Amino acid sequence: MQVQLSHPARTVEVKGPKKVKDLLRELNLVVEAHLVIKGDDLVTEDEMLYEGDQIEIRPVISGGSQAEVEAKAEQKHPTDSSSTLT
Amino acid sequence: MNCTKCKTKAVIGLPRHNAAFCKGCFNGFVHDQVARAIKSEWMFGKEERILVAVSGGKDSLALWDILLKMGYRADALYVDLGIGTYSEQSHAKVTKFAEAVATSHGAKLHLHTVEQEAGAGIKELAQLIHRPTCSTCGTIKRYQFNRVAIEQQYDVMATGHNLDDEAARLLGNVLHWQEEYLDKQGPSLPASVAGFAKKVKPLFRLSERELAAYAVLNRIDYIVEECPMAKGSKMLQYKEVLNRLETESPGTKQTFYWGFLDKQRKKQPMATTMTEKDRAVLHPCASCSQPTTAEVCSYCKMMARAKAHSTS
Numbered sequence: 001m002q003v004q005l006s007h008p009a010r011t012v013e014v015k016g017p018k019k020v021k022d023l024l025r026e027l028n029l030v031v032e033a034h035l036v037i038k039g040d041d042l043v044t045e046d047e048m049l050y051e052g053d054q055i056e057i058r059p060v061i062s063g064g065s066q067a068e069v070e071a072k073a074e075q076k077h078p079t080d081s082s083s084t085l086t
Numbered sequence: 087m088n089c090t091k092c093k094t095k096a097v098i099g100l101p102r103h104n105a106a107f108c109k110g111c112f113n114g115f116v117h118d119q120v121a122r123a124i125k126s127e128w129m130f131g132k133e134e135r136i137l138v139a140v141s142g143g144k145d146s147l148a149l150w151d152i153l154l155k156m157g158y159r160a161d162a163l164y165v166d167l168g169i170g171t172y173s174e175q176s177h178a179k180v181t182k183f184a185e186a187v188a189t190s191h192g193a194k195l196h197l198h199t200v201e202q203e204a205g206a207g208i209k210e211l212a213q214l215i216h217r218p219t220c221s222t223c224g225t226i227k228r229y230q231f232n233r234v235a236i237e238q239q240y241d242v243m244a245t246g247h248n249l250d251d252e253a254a255r256l257l258g259n260v261l262h263w264q265e266e267y268l269d270k271q272g273p274s275l276p277a278s279v280a281g282f283a284k285k286v287k288p289l290f291r292l293s294e295r296e297l298a299a300y301a302v303l304n305r306i307d308y309i310v311e312e313c314p315m316a317k318g319s320k321m322l323q324y325k326e327v328l329n330r331l332e333t334e335s336p337g338t339k340q341t342f343y344w345g346f347l348d349k350q351r352k353k354q355p356m357a358t359t360m361t362e363k364d365r366a367v368l369h370p371c372a373s374c375s376q377p378t379t380a381e382v383c384s385y386c387k388m389m390a391r392a393k394a395h396s397t398s
Contacts, residue, residue, distance in 0.1 A: 006310055006311070007311075007312055030326075030329050030330055030333050031333050032293075032295055032329040032330075032332045032333045033294075033295070033325075033326070033329045034295075035295065035298050035299055035302060037302060041097065042097040042098060042299055042302055042303060043097070044087040044096050044097065044098060044099045044106060045087075045099055046087050046099075047087075058298065058302070058310060059310075059312075060144075060294045060295045060297075060298035061250070061294060061312075061322060061325050061326070061329070062143050062144070062145070062294070062312060062313075062316075
């Protein structure tokens with residue numbers, strides 16, 4: 001089956017059938033940091049995936065600007081020491 | 087795996103709650119968590135005007151979606167940082183959501199473009215003033231969101247910070263023993279002095295994975311690509327470490343952050359102490375009048391440095 005990955009965007013071929021949790025383990029990916037989408041549907045870790053399925057493994061981690069950790073020595077605007085967006 | 091509530095096929099398992107949900111019950115779970123956050127932290131009421139800080143990412147768009155569906159009066163502000171195609175794509179996602187969803191709820195999208203005001207995008211600006219890009223970005227976004235909230239008379243400003251963001255930030259501050267920042271780690275920060283908008287984080291009870299699932303299930307088209315400026319950032323490293331711990335021991339992130347909040351609440355009423363502290367040290371910036379500890383605030387200093395470098 002074709003598995004689409006991100007960061008960087010790429011497609012890998014993985015042999016099925018296989019459970020979602022086994023696919024993540026095989027690709028060395030942490031469950032808590034990813035969603036697995038089969039076709040257009042979100043699937044749980046016990047879902048069985050088969051040859052011919054279109055799978056996307058989407059990372060869920062985002063964000064980098066937590067200014068107080070990145071630049072602790074700098075004088076900052078005191079509005080709020082956390083990033084405004086995520 | 088079946089839904090814990092209705093026993094139909096589940097679409098997501100939540101080990102930290104020892105539960106699994108179908109789409110309908112998961113949406114109910116998410117809305118319930120946000121309602122609990124709003125109520126427990128006295129964030130805002132149905133009559134108050136909310137300004138949501140949106141970036142085109144899953145968390146901020148999910149927050150806008152959730153608040154509108156829960157019947158709140160929520161407008162949004164997008165700050166275009168001028169990061170090449172990344173900003174173009176994120177701007178397009180926000181505009182698309184505003185047109186497809188927000189407008190039908192009578193909500194409005196505000197826009198601020200960094201390049202128009204500063205004459206350069208965030209990357210060039212950071213290089214000009216010799217500061218890390220993420221730090222420069224944070225200063226600009228905080229400043230602009232506060233400015234718009236005050237100028238447009240919003241009652242409260244809401245950001246999409248989730249449980250992972252807050253747990254990672256707490257880990258970073260604890261690792262560096264930056265105790266002075268711990269007071270501001272709460273999910274509801276008061277408008278302590280004139281010139282500051284009240285700031286709230288209604289998603290602090292939900293994990294990053296839960297919010298990504300909410301966006302996917304509700305067909306919210308968000309920018310999946312990571313900000314190119316954030317690559318290798320410490321926050322991402324902290325999140326990765328916490329997610330490894332969470333996978334091995336579900337509930338680690340909420341125990342860490344919610345446990346911290348419990349301790350802070352028992353220690354002293356945060357809103358009172360923060361307000362007292364802020365009033366003791368803050369006064370209007372000589373240049374723009376937003377509150378600052380210095381004569382001129384760091385945003386105005388930053389802009390002055392950028393303008394001096396660009397003209398020299």
